[in-house]
Amino acid sequence: MMKSIFHGGVALGALLAASAPAWAQTADAAPDPALAATSADDAGVDIIVTANRREERLQDVPVSVSAFGGEQLQDMRISDVRDLNNVAPGLRISAADAAANPKIFIRGAGLSDFNPSSSSGVGIYVDGVYVGSPLAQLAGFYDIERIEVLRGPQGTLFGRNTTGGAINVITKRPQQAFGGEASAEYGERNSLTLNAAVTGPIATDRLAFRVSGQYVRDDGTTKNRVTGNRIGYQDRYAARGQLLFTPDDDVEFLAQGSFFRNRGSAVPVKHRGLFAQPGTPTGPDGLCAGDFRDGGCRDALGYYDSSDDPFSVESNLEGKDEVDVKTLSLSATIGLPGFDVISVTAYQDAWRDARENTDGSPLQMLESRYNSSQSQFSQEIRFQSQGHGRARWVAGAYYMRDHLRDNSSYDVLRDLRPLFTTPENPTGVSVEDSVALFSWPYTQKTDSYAFFGQLDYDVTERITVTGGLRWSADDKAINYTSQAEGGAIVLLRKQDRKTFSDWSGRAILAYKFSPDVNGYLSYNRGYKSGGFFGGQATLPEQLEPYDNETLNAYEAGLKTQFMDGRMRANASAFYYDYANQQVYSLEVRNGISMQVLTNAASSRAWGGELEVAGSPLRGLSVNFSASYLNTRILDFVSAGEDYSGNKLQHSPEWTLSGFVSYDAELANGSAITFSGSANWRSRVFFDNTERQRVSTGPLTLVDAQVGWRSPGGGFEAGVFAKNLFDKRYLGGISALESLGYDALSFGAPRRAGVYANVKF
Structure with missing residues (x-):
């Protein structure tokens, strides 16, 4: 759906979540009697994550992180990043496009700009590779080992600086034992989702492979009353191939190649x-x-x-959203005496051609075409300790080259051309009245550099301190033209180059009160690079570079285990202090709606989170999370409009989420399985104005699944329902006031059906 405007009128089974301080007993230290024993059931708490760029227990990581295992993801039907909306504390995700441009916010930090020239405040990483292009961030989630949602600035260890947090996706790796899995589900509107994976050895103990894929389609959610056709349909597939080469016990190479293609409809x-x-x-x-x-x-x-x-519209144009994403990567790990060397090399190419009836009417008032291609090469090298002794450290460097080419356009008020047609003007173009085909071809090249390091040190058996620092620089060059009628009329030209640099870092004090109670205090400084606006512009001030966004984040947390380690309860409180927060908005200037990406002088957010998860009874897994978020723009005046005092957009004050699964074992070894989830959030504002019209009220969504699993777990089948009670709810609003309408996008209606999973 349209997120944009023009000149002259448009211008993340159970939810397993914890954050805990790193603590390790050194070999030469006398054991502390208070810590000599633990009641924790290791099988219940040994969840492995890589939030610190090395494998650690979830409970030992000094970062606020929620982790989702592969089976939980399958039960919740997570097929792309949008499905993680509201399932982790403080996480808000929406998208008004079918296959690109997710808007991701964590604790109110994020960016709603859909233009490919900007970067999100929340980074997405797949097997250590930063997915920078918003064109590639909706490529399907399939064959996943786990997903980690890291809350708060991640400026020290991850590939690009982010102020909001990171979504870390880890796919399943090749195995030396031959095996595989497949799943299929069929539901309403002829929806069909197929997943499959096969793995096994090529050379015993040396070379293994894994091949996986996904296919998703349906007939569409919406009826077009003009043609009688169904629109808003899905049609996409993806494939991934992996080779794992281990020539030595201390050396491994993982090569991956993946492809994603979407040929579905645009969002109506x-x-x-x-x-x-x-x-x-x-x-x-x-x-x-x-x-x-x-x-x-x-x-x-x-x-x-x-x-x-x-889900009923009148549309003269039935749009498409075509996206191709190709990714190649090579990860190498070499173990040396005392430390490891890790190298991650990646190349990604993304292309999009989307055609959209942006006015949602049978008239030719606003029709959009988004045509972009983006290539990205990145190289990271890390040197890190192997976890022995009191100190654990990592140091490294990162480089990325991004090349963006964009040639998007808006066809505006074409139905009014006859009013301006004369012998001297046979096409009826009137730029001053916004009756024209406007386009903005441009290229942007970015070279990013970073150097980073972090040290975790056990002062005593109870106390661990962490310090990290990162320096980053982004050298950006843009060549931009704003034009009408394919270049016959040039409105603006802009060539500019600027380097944006800053530092980020963290300091953490963690204390282990007892084997079952951990506490921590942390300070994180994050920054997100400034840049150049990449949407349709008609005023020179729209193209002035915007500044770096910085965030100082303060957090305190307490993590506990109880019921002999079968349950966890974790609480945190935080305060965010923003400076120069990057804000995207649609503003009316001199009667014309325009896209604006600029800096709010200051903003703040504070709140708290509670997560309770575990397995209190045999066969039963539960998870509950709650978050409170209080946000305010402190100082932001743009185009004469004062937004100071308003809430940050996409930042509900309250969110609640719950997940429960239960396996009732039968006498023959099979089981009846049940899982259900529900999440509720309070009101959401879609822009900076805090107007009720550009918002949506409280919402509760419920999903459920019931099935039967064979003895040994090799086969499962049953029924499911997403959005069980068929709630109709808004996913986004673009306020196009100068054209006299709001463009509304709605969340998916109920999808009920049958499923089957097999493992071999």
Whole structure:
């Protein structure tokens, strides 16, 4: 769906979550009697994560992190990053595109700009490779070992600086034992999802392979009343091949290649008129405050959508969202006496061609085409200790080259061209009246460099201190043109180059009160590079570089285990202090809606999180999380509009999430399986204005699954339902007030069906 405007009118089984301090008893230290024994059941707490770029127990990592295992992901039907929305504390994800550009926020930190020139405040990493392009971030999640959601700035150890956090995806690796797995599900609207993977040896103990893939399709969520066709359909597939070469016990090479292709529909736009007709009440902004479906609220061309069904539209253009993503990577680990050397080399190429009926009407008022290609090469090298003794350290360097080419366009008010047609102007173009085909071809090249290091040191058996530091620089060069009618009319030209650099780091004090109670205090400084705006611009000030965003984050946490280690309860409290927060908005300037990406002088956020998870009874797994988030823009004035005092967008004050699974074993060794999840969140605002119209109210979503599993667990089948109660809810709103309408995108309706999984 449209997220943009133009000149002249548009211008993350159980949810296993914890964060704990690193602690290790040194070989030459006398054991502390208070720590000599533990009631924890190791089988219940030894969840392995790589939040510190090395394998560690989840409970020993000094980072706020939630971890999702592969079976939990399958039970929750996680197929791309959007499905993680609200399932981890403080995590909010939405997307108004079918196959690109997710908007990811953690604890209120993120960025809603969809243009490929900008980078998110939350980084996505797949097997250690940073996925920088928003064109590639919705490539399917399949054949996953686990997903880790890291909350707070991750500026020290990860490939690109991020202020909000990171989503770390670890895929399943090749194995020396031959085996495989497959799953299939079929549901409403002829929805079909297929997953498969095969692994095994090529050369015993030396070379192994893994091949996996995914296919997803359905008939579409929405009916187009103009043509009678179903739109909003899915049609995508992905494949991945891996080779694991271990020539020596201390040496391994993992080579991967993957491909993702989407050929589905664009997300349909639901039209909501804003210009009040005589006798229709208006709000304080002069826009419609009446019944949007009775004709009293119309757009600039007089159209209104009379249907209150969010999945029924009138559209003259049935759009497509075509995306191709190709990725190659090579990871090498070499063990040397006392430390390891890790190298990660990767290349990714992403291409997108999306066509969208942005006005959601049968008229030709606003039609969009997003055409972009982006290539990325990255190289990281790390030197890190092997975890012996009091000190654990890592040091390294990172480089990335990103090359973006964009040639997107908006066809604006084409139905009005006859009004401007003359013998001298046979095409009816009138740029001053925003009646034209506007495009903005540009290229952007970015070279990123970073040097980093971190040390964890056990002062005593109870106390661990952590310190980390990173320096980063992004050298960006842009060549931009804003034009009309394919270049016949040039509106703006801009060539610029600038280097954005800054430092980030962390300091953590962790204390082990007892075998079952850990506490920590942390300070993290994160920054996100400044840059150049890459959307459609008509004013020179839109193209001025925006500044680095910095975030100082303060956090305190307490982690506990109880019921002989079968359960965990973890709580944290945090305070965020923003400077120059990067903010994307749609603003009306001189009667014209325009895209703006600029800096808010200061913002702040504070809140708390609670997570309770574990297995209190045999066969039963439970998880509950709750988060509170209080956000405020402290100082932000843009185009004469003062947003100071408003809440940050995409930052619900309260979120609650619960997951339960139960396996009832039968006498023959088989089992009846049940899993269910529910999440609730309070009101969400979609922009900086804190207007009720550009928001959506509290929402509860429920999923459920019931099945039968064979003895030994090799086969399972059953029924499922996503969005069990078929809630109709908004996923996003683009307020296009100068054209007299809001563009609404809705979350998916209920999808119920049958499933089968097999392992061999």
